[in-house]
Amino acid sequence: MDPGAYRLGSGDKVRITVFNEETLSGEYEVDGSGTLNLQLIGAINVQGRSIPEVTAIIVGKLKEGYLQNPSVAIEVLNYRPFYVLGEVKEPGKYPYVSGMTVLNAIALAGGYTYRGKKDRAMVIRASDPEKKEQRVAPNDVIMPGDIIRVPERIF
Numbered sequence: 001m002d003p004g005a006y007r008l009g010s011g012d013k014v015r016i017t018v019f020n021e022e023t024l025s026g027e028y029e030v031d032g033s034g035t036l037n038l039q040l041i042g043a044i045n046v047q048g049r050s051i052p053e054v055t056a057i058i059v060g061k062l063k064e065g066y067l068q069n070p071s072v073a074i075e076v077l078n079y080r081p082f083y084v085l086g087e088v089k090e091p092g093k094y095p096y097v098s099g100m101t102v103l104n105a106i107a108l109a110g111g112y113t114y115r116g117k118k119d120r121a122m123v124i125r126a127s128d129p130e131k132k133e134q135r136v137a138p139n140d141v142i143m144p145g146d147i148i149r150v151p152e153r154i155f
Helices: 050-063 102-110
Strands: 015-020 028-031 035-038 041-044 072-078 080-086 092-096 120-124 131-134 147-150
Touching: 015 035, 015 050, 028 035, 041 050, 050 072, 080 102, 102 120, 102 147
Parallel strands: 080 147
Antiparallel strands: 015 028, 015 072, 035 041, 080 092, 120 131, 120 147
């Protein structure tokens, strides 16, 4: 298990291609319970799993009575959103773009309010099983599903 690999979660949209099997290929969205529902093989729990892990599961299930030597590719089409809360002008959810930093995310949320603490931001990483809030620098990269909170400064 690669700790740095992107992990799928609710709201991600993927394209699954089974080579030479157009009827099994298509675009799918990970539902609220972290499941993909695929033709022939049914529901697969993909929550918290990497693309190679999900690919291996699909290949294994297709080998069980459907295809002799399936070749599967998975591509993430749309990542789940990230969230910005606290002392920003427009708190809410925003679409993820690869390589986005904390400062980019705050800018998307309209920037700091006059009470916003500009030298500090906190994040809860979607990949953190304990969901602990941690301090981040403005140039730290965010990931899909992360929750960024800008605290209020003390006057």
